[in-house]
Each structure stands twice: as structure tokens, then as C-alpha cells.
Amino acid sequence: MIDKIFIVDTTVFITGYILNGLSGINVITVPEVVNELQCSKNIFLEIALNYNLGIESSREDTIKQVKNMAKETGDINKLSDTDISLIAKALEYNNKKDVVILSDDYAIQNVCSKFGIKSKGIIQAGIKEEIIWKKRCIGCKRIYNEGDICPVCGSDLKIKKVKRYERDR
Ligand SMILES: [Zn+2]
Known part of the structure; x- marks a missing residue:
């Protein structure tokens, strides 16, 4: 419950x-x-x-x-x-x-x-960074928009926060 x-x-x-x-x-x-x-x-x-x-x-x-x-x-x-x-x-x-x-x-x-x-509010809660969701290969660390397996090295892709930046104030 x-x-x-x-x-x-x-x-x-x-x-x-x-x-x-x-x-x-x-x-x-x-x-x-x-x-x-x-x-x-x-x-x-x-x-x-x-x-x-x-x-x-x-x-x-x-x-x-x-x-x-x-x-x-x-x-x-x-x-x-x-x-x-x-x-x-x-x-x-x-x-x-x-x-x-x-x-x-x-x-x-x-x-x-x-x-x-x-x-x-989220900003009041102290979160200032912005992120974009992508997928990253756990082997070679290449970044992809989607997929499950890295086409280069064959390792698994996991969701990853990338491209952080501070919010303009
Ligand atoms: Zn890879």
C-alpha cells in the first residue's frame, strides 16, 4: 500500500x-x-x-x-x-x-x-542543473540516442544523464 x-x-x-x-x-x-x-x-x-x-x-x-x-x-x-x-x-x-x-x-x-x-517546487528544492537523457555504452562509453546494444563494441547501453549545465538566472 x-x-x-x-x-x-x-x-x-x-x-x-x-x-x-x-x-x-x-x-x-x-x-x-x-x-x-x-x-x-x-x-x-x-x-x-x-x-x-x-x-x-x-x-x-x-x-x-x-x-x-x-x-x-x-x-x-x-x-x-x-x-x-x-x-x-x-x-x-x-x-x-x-x-x-x-x-x-x-x-x-x-x-x-x-x-x-x-x-x-523543484528549483526551491535546490536542483539547479539541467540534464538530457541519453544512453551510454558501458564498454566504450560512446553516447547514443537509443538502442540496447552498442553497435561498435557490442556492450550493453544504459540510460545516462548527459549535457549538464547550470540554469541561466
Ligand atoms: Zn561500445
């Missing part, structure tokens, strides 16, 4: 927070986030498998509830379809589980607070 669920936005993957702060915890995101990520579907699926990540579509009725609330708070124009879907997913689990939405988006945080959903 899992009590605590984190609903996570795109930032969580870009910053690598899912590796640093969430391993072993039940994490859920929506398909829209997967589409926003600049990595191949295969790599994302491996991240999902390694980090106990669920990908669930949000329901029409909760999406409608979120849109109505966002109109009331004046946040509707600041929220993308992905944002709305994330909040809707959090709403579906709220009251059943201890839900925390992880996002740096203030419009998301604001609408969540109206629903009584807890939110937490």
Missing part, C-alpha cells in the same frame, strides 16, 4: 530530480509530459521502469473541473494542456492518497492550492 504519490511535471525529468530525490517513491505523470520531453520514447520507458514511474491519462471530468477552477483564479491562460492534465491527475488521487504535485509553475501551484492539493 503506497500512501504518498508524487505527480510530476516536465521539469522533474529535465532537472534529474527524479533520480536525485524520488527513487523508490511512487511517481505518476501524464502522457503529455512524455511528449514534451526531448528524449526518445524508448529512453523514457526505461526511466519509467527504473524509477517506479506510472504514466496515466487524466479523465475528462477532472480536466473540466480544473479548467473551471483555473478560470475562477484567472490562471487559465497561463496553463498549457499539459499543466491542466497534471492538475487533473493530482485531483483524481487527492483525498485517496497523500498527493504532492512537483512543479515550478506558479499557476499550477495556485490552482492546486484551491483544490487543497499540496505542491512543491
Whole structure:
């Protein structure tokens, strides 16, 4: 029985927070986030498998509830379809589980607070670096976009955080 669920936005993957702060915890995101990520579907699926990540579509009725609330708070124009879907997913689990939405988006945080959903920022949590997901050969260390076996040396490829850089402030 899992009590605590984190609903996570795109930032969580870009910053690598899912590796640093969430391993072993039940994490859920929506398909829209997967589409926003600049990595191949295969790599994302491996991240999902390694980090106990669920990908669930949000329901029409909760999406409608979120849109109505966002109109009331004046946040509707600041929220993308992905944002709305994330909040809707959090709403579906709220009251059943201890839900925390992880996002740096203030419009998301604001609408969540109206629903009584807890939110937490990633940048405030001290994650400054940005990363890109690739695959690296465990033998020759070459970097690839996808695949399971290195075409050069035949060793296994593992998912790897690459291209780190500090966020511009
Ligand atoms: Zn290799």
C-alpha cells in the first residue's frame, strides 16, 4: 500500500530530480509530459521502469473541473494542456492518497492550492542543473540516442544523464 504519490511535471525529468530525490517513491505523470520531453520514447520507458514511474491519462471530468477552477483564479491562460492534465491527475488521487504535485509553475501551484492539493517546487528544492537523457555504452562509453546494444563494441547501453549545465538566472 503506497500512501504518498508524487505527480510530476516536465521539469522533474529535465532537472534529474527524479533520480536525485524520488527513487523508490511512487511517481505518476501524464502522457503529455512524455511528449514534451526531448528524449526518445524508448529512453523514457526505461526511466519509467527504473524509477517506479506510472504514466496515466487524466479523465475528462477532472480536466473540466480544473479548467473551471483555473478560470475562477484567472490562471487559465497561463496553463498549457499539459499543466491542466497534471492538475487533473493530482485531483483524481487527492483525498485517496497523500498527493504532492512537483512543479515550478506558479499557476499550477495556485490552482492546486484551491483544490487543497499540496505542491512543491523543484528549483526551491535546490536542483539547479539541467540534464538530457541519453544512453551510454558501458564498454566504450560512446553516447547514443537509443538502442540496447552498442553497435561498435557490442556492450550493453544504459540510460545516462548527459549535457549538464547550470540554469541561466
Ligand atoms: Zn561500445
